[in-house]
Amino acid sequence: MAKDVCVLLGTGSIGQAIIRRIGAGKHVVLADLRIENAEKAAKILDDAGFETSAISVNLGSRDDILRLIEHSHKFGAVKYLVNAAGVSPSQASVKDILRVDLYGTAVLLEEFGKIIADGGSGVVISSQSGHRLGALTEEQNTQLATSPTEELLTLPFITAITDTLKAYQYSKRCNVLRVMYEAARWGKRGATINSISPGIIITPLANDELHGPRGEGYRKMLSLCPAKRAGTPDEVGDMAAFLMGDKGRWISGSDFLIDGGTTASYWYGDLQYLKASH
Numbered sequence: 001m002a003k004d005v006c007v008l009l010g011t012g013s014i015g016q017a018i019i020r021r022i023g024a025g026k027h028v029v030l031a032d033l034r035i036e037n038a039e040k041a042a043k044i045l046d047d048a049g050f051e052t053s054a055i056s057v058n059l060g061s062r063d064d065i066l067r068l069i070e071h072s073h074k075f076g077a078v079k080y081l082v083n084a085a086g087v088s089p090s091q092a093s094v095k096d097i098l099r100v101d102l103y104g105t106a107v108l109l110e111e112f113g114k115i116i117a118d119g120g121s122g123v124v125i126s127s128q129s130g131h132r133l134g135a136l137t138e139e140q141n142t143q144l145a146t147s148p149t150e151e152l153l154t155l156p157f158i159t160a161i162t163d164t165l166k167a168y169q170y171s172k173r174c175n176v177l178r179v180m181y182e183a184a185r186w187g188k189r190g191a192t193i194n195s196i197s198p199g200i201i202i203t204p205l206a207n208d209e210l211h212g213p214r215g216e217g218y219r220k221m222l223s224l225c226p227a228k229r230a231g232t233p234d235e236v237g238d239m240a241a242f243l244m245g246d247k248g249r250w251i252s253g254s255d256f257l258i259d260g261g262t263t264a265s266y267w268y269g270d271l272q273y274l275k276a277s278h
């Protein structure tokens, strides 16, 4: 029997925390570049009473995104989309970050915006990193928000990027602008779309960083941020559940910074010293 379908791209801790809150009673499609990650998440969620299927998908490929839609439609109408897939500045090259985080997310929103069900909702996990980029010009904002997806990676100020942190920051800024642009299109289908920009969230990778060779810098930053700690995947999950639930129906095209006050402190408080390295 057809069910509402909930699609998760990127089956790490943040994605799983969101699914635990919105996926009960639905068919949950778990998509990841690494099928072993999707299958691992499927086992955990199946054992907790969810109905899932796992599929290998590269967010940086339109063909893969179309294949994901085809797979999802086998189970019913797609009512929820969560994009928690991505690569970080310490994991990937400039080219790969722009291809996956910037272009891939834009294509995902474009293609799911054609099929999302009435009453549906989407959330994109962006990052506080996008909030550390200074103001762009109005023209740059418009280009990132509205350029045809196939032209995004040829914009001159994007092709000029040479370091991975900038590639990540521009990608995450683009996610937020693209969500605004898509909110108008998704609204015509009766659906909402928003982004969440988390600060440091403890995941296995972040935990390694925190206790690894560069850990001291991270620990100093966290001790100086207003909340004096890192965030948890569950706190991001709660935010997403609100946005995607009944109480979030009047919210669309917005970005929600959830970082314990870190960005505020980066610009105007004790963390201003970080500006020298960004």
Ligand SMILES: NC(=O)c1ccc[n+]([C@@H]2O[C@H](COP(=O)([O-])OP(=O)(O)OC[C@H]3O[C@@H](n4cnc5c(N)ncnc54)[C@H](O)[C@@H]3O)[C@@H](O)[C@H]2O)c1
Binding pocket: 009, 010, 011, 012, 013, 014, 015, 031, 032, 033, 034, 037, 057, 058, 059, 060, 084, 085, 086, 087, 088, 100, 125, 126, 127, 128, 197, 198, 199, 200, 201, 202, 203, 205, 206
């Ligand atoms: N953890 C944090 O501190 C933090 C902070 C801010 C933003 N984020 C963002 O949250 C999202 C999820 O991060 P996470 O910390 O849960 O990371 P994670 O590495 O645990 O999960 C990301 C998942 O995305 C998958 N993935 C990578 N490239 C892919 C691709 N091309 N196509 C499909 N899947 C791909 C990985 O295999 C992995 O399973 C990312 O977009 C990241 O930028 C994380």
